[in-house]
Amino acid sequence: MAMPSPHSDHWTAADLDHMPDDGLRYEVLNGQLVVNAAPKPKHQWLIQTLFLALQPVVPADMATLLGIGVLIGSDEPVPDLVVVTRPIDMESRGVPAAQVQVAVEVVSKSTTFPDRMVKPVIYASAGIPHYWRFEINPFKGQLPGETLPVLFAYSLGSDGNYEQTHRISAGQPVKVSAPFEFTIETGSLLP
Incomplete structure (x- = not known):
């Protein structure tokens, strides 16, 4: 299948419906088409392990989804994992940003x-x-003695920007309390 051309210099989430099913990851960020190769095993292992670790702690009115688009105007970024509020429209091309409680990359x-x-x-x-x-x-910016993987957790501040709430290195179990309580030890997410 040939790669579709945008109707202008601005790509939209709707253009993603016409992308080939070729194993690449397509997103629209700020009106630009972004194409990435399929993730490597280490990436997928961490995100899958995190997904499984979240299942028992995510409240019943929320769900965890992998690699689904987030509908933000005409953009559609695709986080590696999202925690969303229910109900979920199972026929939608993605989830509305208003339902997303956590985006994970x-x-x-x-x-x-x-x-x-x-x-x-x-x-x-x-x-x-x-x-x-x-x-x-x-x-760059990795602290001496900081062991991978490192989690940077952010919460939306009153000014509409993210504020760092946690910087968690492997080997340091830490309780994250928002949007639900969850103790994470990042080293447990990789073999």
Whole structure:
């Protein structure tokens, strides 16, 4: 299948319906089409293990979903994992941002800039209350003795921007209390 051309220089979430099913991940961020290769096993292992760890602690009025688009105007970012309020429209192309309580990204070498700089701004602008970013590779700003993976947890502040609430290194079990209580030890998320 040929790659569709946008009707203008601005891509929309609706354009994603015409993307080929080729194993690549397609997103629309700020009107731009972003294409990423399929994630590596380490990335997928962490996100799958986190998904399983969240199942017993996510409240009954919420659900955890993997790799689904978040509908934000004409944009559609695709976080690695989201925790959303129920009910979920099972026929929708994604979930409305208003239902997303937590957006989670695992930073890969190909997604460093979007996961650290672009997506947090988009998620905060959409009013998503919590953003969790996992660093699984050595990174600039990594503290001495800080063991991977490192979780940066953010909550939406009164000014509409994310404020860091936790920086959790492997080997340090920490209780996160919003939007639900959850004790996480990031080292347990990778073999």
